[in-house]
Amino acid sequence: MSLENIRSVCEEVLSRVIPEREETEKALRIFREVSSYLEPVLNELKYPYKITLEGSVSRDTHLRDDTDLDVFILIRYEGMRREWLEGLINKIAVVLDRFKPKKLYASHPYLRFKVEGIEVDVVPAFMALNVSEVRTAVDRTVFHTNFVKSRLSKDQVNEVRLLKRFFKGIEVYGAEIRTEGFSGYLTELLIIYYGDFINTIKGLSTWTPPQVVDFLKLYEDLKDYVRLYGRKPLILPDPVDSRRNVAAALSMKSFSTAVLAAKMFLEKPSLKFFYPQVDVSELSWDNIVSYISSRKTSIVGYLIHYLEGTSPDIIWGELKKCLRRGINVLKSYDFEVLDTSIWCDEVNTAVLLYEVPQEELTPYVLHKGPKVFRDVEVRRFLDKYLKSSDVVGPWISDYGELIILKPRKYKTSLEVLLNESKVILHAKHIVNYKVVKLGDLANLYLGNDNFKIWLYKFTHKKPLWL
Structure with missing residues (x-):
């Protein structure tokens, strides 16, 4: 392992992933524009609300030419149910009609559309005052944003970008069902835990399942983690809500891919881990x-x-x-x-x-029957197959079993x-x-x-x- 070679690769990747100032300013301008369309609808609710920017842009960990916006509408309304949210989303879709929003569903409905090439999600959520009030995964997002902002230094945001690009390159980035990989929040937590990209890759290269990464130091015994979170490849208790494993969606395949890629990168660092190319x-x-x-x-x-x-x-x-x-x-x-x-x-x-x-496959499949000493089963087997023109046999195996060849169904x-x-x-x-x-x-x-x-x-x- 040559640290000089690794740093050289990382510098090249950083030159490609750090967003231009204009790109970030454009994203923030679009956030303000979308918010201005939302305000009149929300003012009619008569409930406390707040429009917030969540996700990677809010944390300054987004990648160049890969910017999207998570616009959250936090509403302090105890009666927030799916039917009520459907009505709200429908009203919001009307005022955002110029963007041709699509209604999608996660734990509840939200809108997705593009503005000037940037994908925007508008997500309603319950305004929880503390984690104990969280009702859905969406409600927890604001606490994740606050934690990352409070713990991630200015120097570390680029380390996050390196790790994100690495995970994207080896195709394990994203906690969606499609990928079952590392979420953006999990990626940020790993940098906070290990300090920087290189140390995170070194840590990854040593992982074995079930691997525990714990800010909170909840237990000393692995069995206690498995008992609480299940036998997952990676267990990382959420530092803002210890009941939840941040890595719960990570599949064994994505976990194993990341571990092997980390080993190989340390052995022979290359841009192909970040930007794989097809011939x-x-x-x-x-x-x-x-x-x-x-x-x-x-x-x-x-x-x-x-x-x-x-x-x-x-x-x-x-x-x-x-x-x-x-x-x-x-x-x-x-x-x-x-x-x-x-x-x-x-x-x-x-x-x-x-x-x-x-x-x-061959037209026939071997079918084993009972041993000849089991009178009832033998009689049933012979009555079924002895006079059948479709089968070959029966005959007796070296182990005393009746055997036939019978036609395959397919x-x-x-x-x-x-x-x-x-x-x-x-x-x-x-x-x-x-x-x-x-x-x-x-x-x-x-x-x-x-x-x-x-x-x-x-x-x-x-x-x-x-």
Whole structure:
């Protein structure tokens, strides 16, 4: 490990991630503009309220060309329920109509739109005076902002930017269901805890699950943390609300990816951890087909259309459940699943893919019956299969079992996905679907750059930073 090389890489990354002053000023101007549209509606409520800027811009940890705004409307109203919030959001949508806002849902409804290229979320929340009054995760955000502002030094904001860019580069940034990675708040806490980017990477490289990072020093024994928070890959008690694990959404895959990437970065620091690049010459469709053909595996799955306007978290949650059901169903019919992945445009189209060792299995499957000494079970087995023209056997194994070869219900993975689709794709927001092989995705590949990069990564497997 060369600290000189690491610092050289970090300096180059910082030159790319620190926002220009004009970008930050533009974001703050848009915040003020949006707030001015909100004020008349909120004045009619007759309840105490406050419009606040939360998120990375408020903490000065946002990245260049990656700025978004979290505009919170804090309202001190005990009767704040979903129906009431729906009414409020509808009124706000009217005054923000010029921005064409979309209504989305998390713990409750909020609005999302773009102004001059900057994505803006307008989020209503309960104005909690202390953490004990917090009702939803959204209500807790203002306390997170206050904690980070009080603990993160001016020098450390750029360390946060480095860590964010690192997590983005290795594709583990974001606590959304899509990624199940490191949230912005978790990233900021890690810098506060370890001091700077390099020490955080050193710490990461030594992590083993369940890993505890605790500002509060709540317990001495790991078992106590597991008892309280569950056996999660990373346990970081929220310093503003110790009942909550800030890293609860972090998956084992994202945790493991971060640990390995940290080890590799310390060993051989490079910009590719922050800005991984795909070799454009390898992106031809023929190259993808040839790559899969050379390893003699098969790629099958679903091309899905879902209800437009569905919240990303909701559709990703449904797609991940469908993917897992597909794995279980394929395995139940003797198809080994080598790898899986999901692509979603977060508009109305998604793809679920499964890579299997072979497309077609043998026509027959071995079926073991009872040992010959178990009279009742043997008689039942023989009555069912002895005179069946569909089976081969029965015969007696070396272990005294009755055995037959019986026809498989499905010989190909495509048959499984087609005939078991009602089980696999049981989801509220899926409108229609098509069972596909790799060749059926050529048009989507050639017409959508985002899908092209995703399919390249899925077929080539090795992370771009490795």
